[in-house]
Amino acid sequence: MLDGRGAIKRRAGARLWLSALWLGFVALCAIFAPLISPQDPLAQDLMLGRLPPAWMAGSEPGFWLGTDSLGRDVLSRMIFGARVALTVALLAGVVTCLVGSALGLVAGFYRGWADRIVGRLVDIWMAFPPVLFAILLIAVLGTGLTSVIIAIVVIDWTRFCRVVRAETLNQSQMDYVQSARIAGFTRLRTLLSEILPNVLPTMVALLTLEMGIAVIVEAILSFVNLSISTDAPTWGGMIAEGRLAIHQAWWVLVFPLVALFLTVLSFAQLGDGLRERFDPVLR
Amino acid sequence: MQLARTIFGRLATTLITLIGVAVIVFFIVRIVPGDPIAMMLPPGATDADIDRLRALYGLDKSIPQQFAIWFGNVLHGDFGTSISTRQPVLSLVLNRLPATLELSLVALLIAVALGGSLAVLGTRFRGRKAEAGVDLANGIGLSVPDFLWGLVLILLFGVLWPLFHISGRVSPRLDIPFSTQFYLLESIVTLRFDILADLVDHMFMPALALALPLAAIISQLLKQSLKETVNLDYAVLARTKGYSETRVILSEALPNAVLPTLTLIGVQFTFLMGGTVIIERLFSYEGLGNMAIDAVINRDLPLIQGIVILFALMFTFVNLAVDMTYALLNPRLRNA
Numbered sequence: 001m002l003d004g005r006g007a008i009k010r011r012a013g014a015r016l017w018l019s020a021l022w023l024g025f026v027a028l029c030a031i032f033a034p035l036i037s038p039q040d041p042l043a044q045d046l047m048l049g050r051l052p053p054a055w056m057a058g059s060e061p062g063f064w065l066g067t068d069s070l071g072r073d074v075l076s077r078m079i080f081g082a083r084v085a086l087t088v089a090l091l092a093g094v095v096t097c098l099v100g101s102a103l104g105l106v107a108g109f110y111r112g113w114a115d116r117i118v119g120r121l122v123d124i125w126m127a128f129p130p131v132l133f134a135i136l137l138i139a140v141l142g143t144g145l146t147s148v149i150i151a152i153v154v155i156d157w158t159r160f161c162r163v164v165r166a167e168t169l170n171q172s173q174m175d176y177v178q179s180a181r182i183a184g185f186t187r188l189r190t191l192l193s194e195i196l197p198n199v200l201p202t203m204v205a206l207l208t209l210e211m212g213i214a215v216i217v218e219a220i221l222s223f224v225n226l227s228i229s230t231d232a233p234t235w236g237g238m239i240a241e242g243r244l245a246i247h248q249a250w251w252v253l254v255f256p257l258v259a260l261f262l263t264v265l266s267f268a269q270l271g272d273g274l275r276e277r278f279d280p281v282l283r
Numbered sequence: 284m285q286l287a288r289t290i291f292g293r294l295a296t297t298l299i300t301l302i303g304v305a306v307i308v309f310f311i312v313r314i315v316p317g318d319p320i321a322m323m324l325p326p327g328a329t330d331a332d333i334d335r336l337r338a339l340y341g342l343d344k345s346i347p348q349q350f351a352i353w354f355g356n357v358l359h360g361d362f363g364t365s366i367s368t369r370q371p372v373l374s375l376v377l378n379r380l381p382a383t384l385e386l387s388l389v390a391l392l393i394a395v396a397l398g399g400s401l402a403v404l405g406t407r408f409r410g411r412k413a414e415a416g417v418d419l420a421n422g423i424g425l426s427v428p429d430f431l432w433g434l435v436l437i438l439l440f441g442v443l444w445p446l447f448h449i450s451g452r453v454s455p456r457l458d459i460p461f462s463t464q465f466y467l468l469e470s471i472v473t474l475r476f477d478i479l480a481d482l483v484d485h486m487f488m489p490a491l492a493l494a495l496p497l498a499a500i501i502s503q504l505l506k507q508s509l510k511e512t513v514n515l516d517y518a519v520l521a522r523t524k525g526y527s528e529t530r531v532i533l534s535e536a537l538p539n540a541v542l543p544t545l546t547l548i549g550v551q552f553t554f555l556m557g558g559t560v561i562i563e564r565l566f567s568y569e570g571l572g573n574m575a576i577d578a579v580i581n582r583d584l585p586l587i588q589g590i591v592i593l594f595a596l597m598f599t600f601v602n603l604a605v606d607m608t609y610a611l612l613n614p615r616l617r618n619a
Contacts, residue, residue: 002537094304123296124303126602129557140311206384213534214339217426220561223430225575239434244443244566261427268426 008214016273018267026263030082038062039073040083041080041233050249066251073262077233078256083225085263087145088218092152097152097207098216100160105199107161108168109191127156134217137225148227149250159205159213167202171195201278205271211239212267219260235260247267289610297603304595305357309350312584331352359594363585367578372589376571380593381464382452383570387556389467389486390493394555395548398501399601404504406509406532407530417502429558433492433565440488448485450567457481489566493558497551504547508540515539542612549605574612 029036039062048071054064065074107118134151141147171177172195180190222236223225223243236257242253294619329427341352356363362372405417441449453459453466461469467486470479512518522528534588560572563618567573571590578586 048602109589120296120299122304123300124307126553126568127300127598128305128591129572129594129598131560132556132572132591132594135560135576135579136311136591139555139582139587140314173531215427216430220430221559224564224580226579243434246437250438253399253434254438257438261431264428264431265423265426266589269422272426 003069015269016216019273022262023270025114026082026259028081029084030086031253033079033083037073037076037079038064039076041072043074044070044072044230050252052249053251065255066249068238068252069245069249072233074238074252074255077238078187078235078259080233081238081256082259083236084145084232085215085218085260087150088152089214089267091174092149092214093150093207093211096156096210097160098155098201100157100204101164101199103157104161104164105168105196107189108165109172109187109195115165118165122158122161125155128155131217131220134221135224135226138221143226143228145228146220148221151221155217156210156213159210162201163201163202163206166177168195188280192228202275203279205275207269207271208274209271210266214261215267216264286481286610290607293603293606293610297599299597300599304599305354305413305592306350308588308595309353310346311348312513312588313349328463344435353588362534362589362592365578365586366581367586368447368503368579372585375574375586376589376593379466379468379569379571382568383556383572385465385557386490386559386563386568386570387493387552389499390490391548392554393490394497394501398498399505401502402505402509403529403532405506405539406513406536407529409510410515417506421499424495425503429492429555430561430565432495433489433562436488436492437565447488449488450485450598452485452569453478453594454485475551481555485566485568489562489568492565493555493562495523496521496546500547500551501544505540506542508543509536512536512540520572546609549601549608553601555603556594556597 045067048063048067049062051063051067051071052059053066053074054061056066059066063073063075065078067073068077103118107115131147133155137151137154138147143148146213177190178195180194181187183196218227218234219236219239222234223240224242225237227234227236237254238259239253242251242256246253332342341349344352353363360373362376364370365372368375384440401417401420405414408414437449440446448454459466459478460475461473463469466478467482470476470482509532509597513532515536518531518535519529526535559570560575562568563570563572571593575587575590577583578590
């Protein structure tokens with residue numbers, strides 16, 4: 001019995017480390033993109049259109065993963081695409097976490113009318129299909145990095161709000177909160193110095209999950225051509241091009257798809273792992 | 284009495300939610316940059332033409348006035364006229380709705396069948412390699428969203444091993460003799476199995492992509508409930524009567540373990556429907572979602588409003604139905 005549990009724990013540990021390793025690798029690619037990418041990600045050359053990857057017949061040296069229909073290097077665009085993906089993951093994830101958690105903390109701790117208003121807003125938000133909502137917002141805000149981040153924050157704050165509110169509600173009923181109040185702490189101080197540190201682990205785990213979701217939302221927006229700009233290298237944009245030329249040049253779709261798949265999977269595994277590690281019941 | 288109050292309260296909050304949705308949709312759409320009127324005019328139109336068209340679409344009035352008129356019309360079922368196709372929004376939207384509903388329901392069916400089987404399999408072989416396999420599949424299914432599953436399926440069964448169609452709802456060469464847009468339903472009722480086969484061929488992959496994350500959720504929760512149930516007294520009794528383990532799970536444990544999963548499916552079904560927007564785009568499936576993205580690209584404000592309101596109505600209705608069912612099934616509320 002003990003052995004079995006140990007084995008499961010080890011396996012979960014390996015999954016966590018593999019996820020962290022992949023995300024670290026993607027982060028390094030993103031940071032050093034100009035140094036390591038073999039070609040200019042924007043350079044077009046119609047003479048070099050739809051070149052296959054290096055190990056296939058008809059490839060050209062220097063274009064390791066082939067080129068797209070405009071002759072742009074797939075590997076270089078993927079490396080620069082990592083920049084967009086991680087920037088969106090980090091900024092959109094953190095801002096969504098801050099906005100959603102703040103509302104959740106206030107609603108769960110102060111209850112009363114604040115809770116009722118926030119609860120009603122969450123209900124209204126849950127009635128919107130998220131992808132359609134995001135696309136609509138981009139149409140209103142115009143394309144660009146800021147718009148993408150705003151759209152993600154606007155559609156996804158409820159995810160944090162609901163969980164953090166429930167967790168705050170739980171914590172508020174604990175003895176230590178009563179003691180803090182009896183010891184003369186103001187309500188705000190009780191919330192910030194007593195409850196917040198106990199809700200923080202949940203927030204961090206959710207933030208990791210949210211980063212994966214942000215990467216996907218950005219890819220979806222790029223896919224429908226409503227993200228950064230049309231020729232900026234993004235994984236979603238590459239996938240959209242690849243989808244059109246799927247029978248002629250599968251590599252334009254496959255490589256960015258693998259990168260996106262592993263990144264989203266890693267964020268999700270890492271988030272789940274952190275949640276299990278922080279959760280006193282599961283621990 | 285308690286039950287009546289619960290139901291009444293729930294109806295009231297639903298109404299508030301729907302009004303909130305209408306307000307938000309109206310104001311978001313009103314601040315869209317780009318003049319939709321300018322796009323529908325032929326070159327050389329005079330200022331008088333522009334003003335006349337503006338008045339026709341009510342765009343010359345103040346924003347609160349526009350909202351009051353629009354909301355009043357919506358209550359009467361008048362969603363206005365689409366700017367890009369010049370047809371009534373309601374008929375355009377209702378024309379596409381059946382395709383999306385059929386896709387969502389087929390996806391739900393696949394998710395329930397797949398998730399249910401995996402849960403039973405994992406419970407039957409609990410503590411063995413097969414259960415670890417089910418857990419791993421659940422983990423991956425939960426982590427990867429429908430959009431990525433769609434792309435993976437296109438690659439696997441559309442290109443690498445072309446088993447299914449990867450775009451459209453039905454082959455254009457087929458002559459569709461149906462009177463409604465519920466093609467799937469009508470092909471079954473009228474016994475047109477050639478059309479049914481073609482529809483399934485087109486629908487299977489987008490439906491599977493939508494179903495996989497939900498299947499993983501169902502499998503995970505149902506397996507957990509089943510494992511709690513298989514060691515209870517009546518299951519043990521059935522085993523001593525000589526029932527096989529599979530039969531104990533299916534006929535003794537399952538009916539008692541299924542309720543939490545059913546509640547969850549109701550809520551998750553709205554997420555699945557939300558996923559149809561991008562999945563329809565990915566598979567060029569002619570449903571509401573695909574039309575919504577076109578409407579956004581064409582800046583067709585009335586059409587966008589209509590589609591979002593319709594989605595919100597469906598979501599709210601599903602959530603309401605789930606809550607009502609739960610209230611009716613919950614003995615504490617029923618007997619009080």
